Amino acid sequence: MPQLDHRLRLLRRHARGWAAELRPYALDLDGDPDVVLRLRDATAFHHAARLQIPAAFNPSPLVLAGERFLLTSALERVVFCEEIARGDLGMMLALPGASMSGVLVAAIGDRAQQEWFYGRLLERPTWTFFALTEPDGGTDAAGLRTRATESTDGCGWHLTGRKRYISNALRASMGVVFHRTGDGPLGLGAALVDTTAAGFTATAVPTLGVRGAQLGALHLDAVPITAEQLLGRHLSPMRRGSWGWQRTFNLLRPTVAAMAVGLAQAACDHVREHRRVLRPDERDLLARVAGEIEGVRRLTRRAAVAVDADSGSGHLASAAKLRATRLAIGVTRWALGSFGPGARLDQPLLDKFARDATALEYMEGTGNVQRLAVAAALDRGAFDGYPGVGPTATTGGR
Amino acid sequence: MTVVAHWTRPYDAARSVGVEAALADLYDRVAGGALVAGPAGQALAPGPVGRAAERVWPGGAPLRGLDGATTVALPAPVRDADLAAFRGLPGPDGPGWASYRAWLLGLAWLRLGCSAGLLDRIRTHLAGRRAADGPLLRQQLVQATLAEAVTDQLTVEALLTDADPDADSVADLVQAHHQLTAADHALLPVLGAAGFTGDGPGRAVYLSHLLADVYLPAHCDVRMPA
Incomplete structure (x- = not known):
C-alpha cells in the first residue's frame, strides 16, 4: 500500500508544517546542539515528546481533524519521520520522546516497566537513549561486552561496560542499555536505566553530521539497577533477548x-x-x-x-x-x-x-x-x- | 607507492600527519604565500597564509582593495581547523589555467596521500576486530571494498606519475580527483561509526573533499590559453 489514505495524508500534511518551523534552525543546531533546548515552543518538539505512547498509557494522544495518532505503528512513524527529516534530519534526531527505546519497551517491556517509561515521558519533554553500540564491537549483539551482574546480596544488579555513538546521550534522562547476563544468546538482555544513577557517565562524541543528535559515549561503572528494570523479565530469555x-x-x-x-x-x-x-x-x-x-x-x-x-x-x-x-x-x-x-x-x-x-x-x-x-x-x-x-x-x- | 619527488612532502604529510600540514606544504610549494583561488573564487588556505596573504594566486591580484573578497565560516565539524576560507576572489582565467594545472596536480597528490592514509587506518582498525565468523579483514564484502579502493588509488597514482605538466587540459586531473573522492566514499563506511567522528579519520576525508569542492573546476569553467 504505497499510497497513503486520508488519515495518513492528514498526518503528513501537519508534519510537513511542523518541520517547516524547524528548518530555519537547522544550521544553528549543526553548530550548537543545545539549540534544540530553545525550541520547546515548536510544535514538532511538543508533539515528538508525547508520540509513540500506546493508547493504554496515553490520556492525551495527538488528534488532528478528529483523527487520533499514536505513532505506535511503523507506517505512521514512516510518514511522520520522513516529513520531519525533510525539515532537518539533525533536528529529527535531536527531538525528545520515546524514540527507539519506546519501540523496545513496547515490544518486550512488562506493564510496570511501560507505566514507568511512558509516565516519565508524559511528565515533561524527556530525551531517551538507546545504548546498543559498543566501542570495539559495533552493533553486533553476539559481541556485546557490557555486563549485568547480580549483587552478592541478591538485592539487585550492576551494569558495567562502555557504549559509544549513542544519540542524545548527554541530554537523555532515561534509556535502555543492552547487555548480557551470561554467555551465549540466552544471556542477552536490556535494562531501563535512569541517567542520574550512580556510576553513569556520558561524554560527547563529536561527529561530522547529525550534530544536533549530540552523540555520546557512555561509561557504566557498576550502575545499580533493580530486577524490575530488566526489560522483559516476564518473557523467556529468548523472547526478551x-x-x-x-x-x-x-x-x-x-x-x-x-x-x-x-x-x-x-x-x-x-x-x-x-x-x-x-x-x-x-x-x-x-x-x-x-x-x-x-x-x-x-x-x-x-x-x-x-x-x-x-x-x-x-x-x-x-x-x-x-x-x-x-x-x-x-x-x-x-x-x-x-x-x-x-x-x-x-x-x-x-x-x-x-x-x-x-x-x-x-x-x-x-x-x-x-x-x-x-x-x-x-x-x-x-x-x-x-x-x-x-x-x-x-x-x-x- | 612511487611519489613524484616534487610532491612527496604533501603526499606524505597527508598520509601520516594531517591535511592541514599537507596543505601548508602544498601552498609553500606552489603559491609562495598567496591565497590560491579556485574556479568559484573561493580559497581554503592554511591559517597563517590566510592571515598574512597579500595576493591571490594564480593571477597575482593584490588582496587589499578587492571588492567582495570576504572570509567564510568553516563548516561546523572543522571550524577548529587552522584554516581560513575566503570567497569573492579572482579565480583562474586565461593563462592562469596553465599554472592552475600544477596546483590541481599537487592537490591530487595530497588527496591521494589522504586516501592512502585512510586505507592504512582502516587496515589497522580492522586487523584487531572480529565478526561472528572470523576476522573482519577476511570478510569478502570488506575485502572487495578494500581491493576496489586500492585499485582506484593505484590508477590515480599511475595517472599522476606520468601526468604531462604542459598538457593543455585539466580533464585528466579532474578525473583523478573524482576517482579519489569515490574511493574515499566507498572506504569510509568500512570503519563503521568510527569513520563518522569529528576527531577520527573521517575528518581528514571531509577536509580533502572540501578542498576538492573549492578547487575542482567544472568542465565549462576551464578555458585554457590557445
Missing part, C-alpha cells in the same frame, strides 16, 4: 529508511528552489532523481506495512534501509554537484545535508549488514515472487 531485539530492529528499520527519503527529498527541494534555471540535461536528471526518491519512498512504506503485519518479517525493511541510505547519500552529493565548484561553502545547508546523510549508513545496521540480510532472505525465498534456492529455502515464492 535476540528474538525480541530482532523484532524491534525490524520495526525501526523502515523509520530510518524514511528519514533517508526525507533527507533526499530535502536536497532535491533545495536544488529546485535555488537553481531556478536548469539546462535540459539537468532537468532530466532532476526528474530521474525525483523518480528514484518516489521508488524508495514506496518501498519504505511497503516495508513498514510488512513489519506492522509481522514484526518478524524484516527483509523488506533491510532492502528499504539499504536502498534509502544509498539514495540519501547519492542525492545529497548530486545536489551539491549541481551547484558547481564551491558549493560546500556557498550552500552550507546542502553541505550539512551531505554530512548528515552519511550518518544513515551507521544507523540500524550498516550497508553490509543489510546486504547480507537481503541475500539471506533471497536464499530462503522470503521475497514474494523470488523462490528460495539455498539450503535455507522455506517457501516457493509467489
